[in-house]
Amino acid sequence: MERLGTGIGWRPEIADAVERMPGIDWVEVVAENTCPGHLPESLRRLRERGVTVVPHGVSLGLGGADRPDEDRLTALAERAEALGSPLVTEHIAFVRAGGPLTASPLLEAGHLLPVPRTRDALDVLCENIRIAQDALPVPLAVENIAALICWPGEEMTEGQFLYDLVDRTGVRLLIDVANLHTNHVNRGEDPAKALAELPVEAIAYVHVAGGFERDGVWHDSHAHPVPPAVLDVLADLASRVTPPGVLLERDENFPEPAELERELAAIRGAVAAGGAADRRFDPPARPTTHEVTDATRQRVGLAQTAVLSSLVAGTPVPEGFDRVRMGVQARALASKRADVVAKVAPELPEILREAYRPAFLAYAQERPMTEGYRRDALDFAGRLLRDGRAGDRTSRRRLERWWRDRAGATPRRSAARRALQRRG
Helix, strand or coil, X not given: CXXXXXXXXXXXXXXXXXXXXXXXXXXXXXXXXXXXXXXXXXXHHHHHCCCEEEEECCCCCCCCCCCCCHHHHHHHHHHHHHHCCCCEEEECCEEEEEEHHHCEEEEEEEEEXXXXXXXXXXXXXXXXXXXXXXXXXXXXXXXXXXXXXCXXXXXXXXXXXHHHHXXXXXXXXXXXXXXXXXXXXXXXXXXXXXXXXXCHHHEEEEEECCCEEECCEEXXXXXXCCCHHHHHHHHHHHHHCCCCEEEECCCCCCCCHHHHHHHHHXXXXXXXXXXXXXXXXXXXXXXXXXXXXXXXXXXXXXXXXXXXXXXHHCCCCCCCCCHHHHHHHXXXXXXXXXXXXXXXXXXXXXXXXXXXXXXXXXXXXXXCCCCCHHHHHHHHHHHHHHHCCCCCHHHHHHHHHHHHHHHCCCCCCCHHHHHHHHHC
């Protein structure tokens, strides 16, 4: 397994700082935010210097009930080849549910959601990973995610689930120690027990990130400093195996470069404090397994659709789930959706000013996301224009111009609204 060293998540906002930062052996980029034919100059310069670049996918949904989308797999493979990457990574999560498999509308979460640790879900995940492995030109590593909610009736711990996953597929692991800490706070799961159960020799690299606690719930924000508790989990992991690579994740609220360098130094210190000897991992031969039946996929799909529909469409909370935690997760999804739309379409918060966020959250309660964020931004703007809630005349003109430039038409106002305006 390739030795990566110490790295940082490359983001456009800190691109210049990353180029100047000492001791950076590699960087990770969000796969969906890169275009193989138009790589940022900063990434080109890093690659020319010999800095490894790893694409990190967020939208494949390997834990979903459907088989991986061929176009998404092709796009991930193209990015790996364009970047000359030694591996690619994705998540053990589902990000959408519904569709033909469940005879229900397709819903997008806009975020990573946990799969149930059941035999059915593991069977589906294993087959999906094998499909992805066959489609990718380099090895695949998959990441454990943070979770605000617990599935009722789980049959395995996280460590057992990951151990079986590696044993059955030979996939490598991207272990996020911040997510282990998150699950400790939110789900009462002991990080040391998880590390003791999972095959640490299968680790490709490690993520380290910050977050914050509110009302007894830990949010892995990737926008706050790495806390000592997360560094403690990293040191525990490093006492069991020397990770081939460790990477600092920061997605927003970027501090000064000197602060990022101090965090990287603390990460190096935690790894050194662990002091484990290197241990090699030779992936097991991938066994011949039976094809997962459509009935199994449908069972998983129906369960995931019920959960996602409750979170984004306001349907009843499925039996056995904690209603309070489901409410926290629903609000977190809506908030993240508002944040990402603001990044995809920065003109919207600029036009709407302080009215943007409450207006978007109200819209999100009425309309689940069924496509990507760019479509979501257009639909949100169109809804405001149709309902006459685009603010004053100047804001409305600007918003209508923005919408027309991207959608190619003017949204039709309701007949009742036009009649009221004529009478006025």
